[in-house]
Every structure is written in structure tokens, then in C-alpha cells.
Amino acid sequence: MDLAKRDIKIENIKKMLANRKQFILNNHNELKKIAGENKLLDEVLEEYKNSYEDACKEKQEQYNALSKLSDYISIIALDKSNEDQLHDLKYDQNNILNEMVRIEREINACTPVKK
16 A cells, blocks of 8 residues: 555544544533433443543553653663664654654543533
């Protein structure tokens, strides 16, 4: 698959994920309205809330793990005298930092869900 097709596929997947997140948020908001009228839906609403909070915690854990990995790469890069290895380490670290920026945006988008 050539790069252009792959990039288009990646963008489509990103759009699908964004649509899914919006769908879940809309369902949560609608459920909050209905739960006020039907107390049986409180449990479903609580599950939505817990699921959302778990996803936000998972993002924070991913960020923390990537941060540790980046720190480790910095430490081992100090010991590398081979330019090719050093270049590879810097490349990998740059990819990790880019992923951290993306995850940080997602973490910042996490807002506390109120029942």
C-alpha cells in the first residue's frame, strides 16, 4: 500500500474515532436527561461515567509510561558513541514525544463527568 493510501486510511480511522467519542458523549448526555425521569437508568449512567473515567486514567498511564521510556532513551543515549545508534535513539525519542503530545491533548480533553 502506498503512503498516500495509508495516510488516507489513517485519517479515516481518526475521523471514525472522533465520531465514536462524540456519539458516546451524546449518549451520555441524553442518558443523564432520561435518568432524571427513570431511576433504573442510574446504573447505566454510572457505567458510562466509570468507563469514561477509566479511559482518561488509561491515557494518563500511557503518558507516564512514554515519559519513562523517553527518559530512559535519554540516559542510554549518553553512553552511545556510535552515530547510527544515536540517530536511531533520537528518532525513536522524537516519535515518543510526538505521541506524548497527542495523548496530552486527549488527557486535557477529559473533563470530569458529573452524574
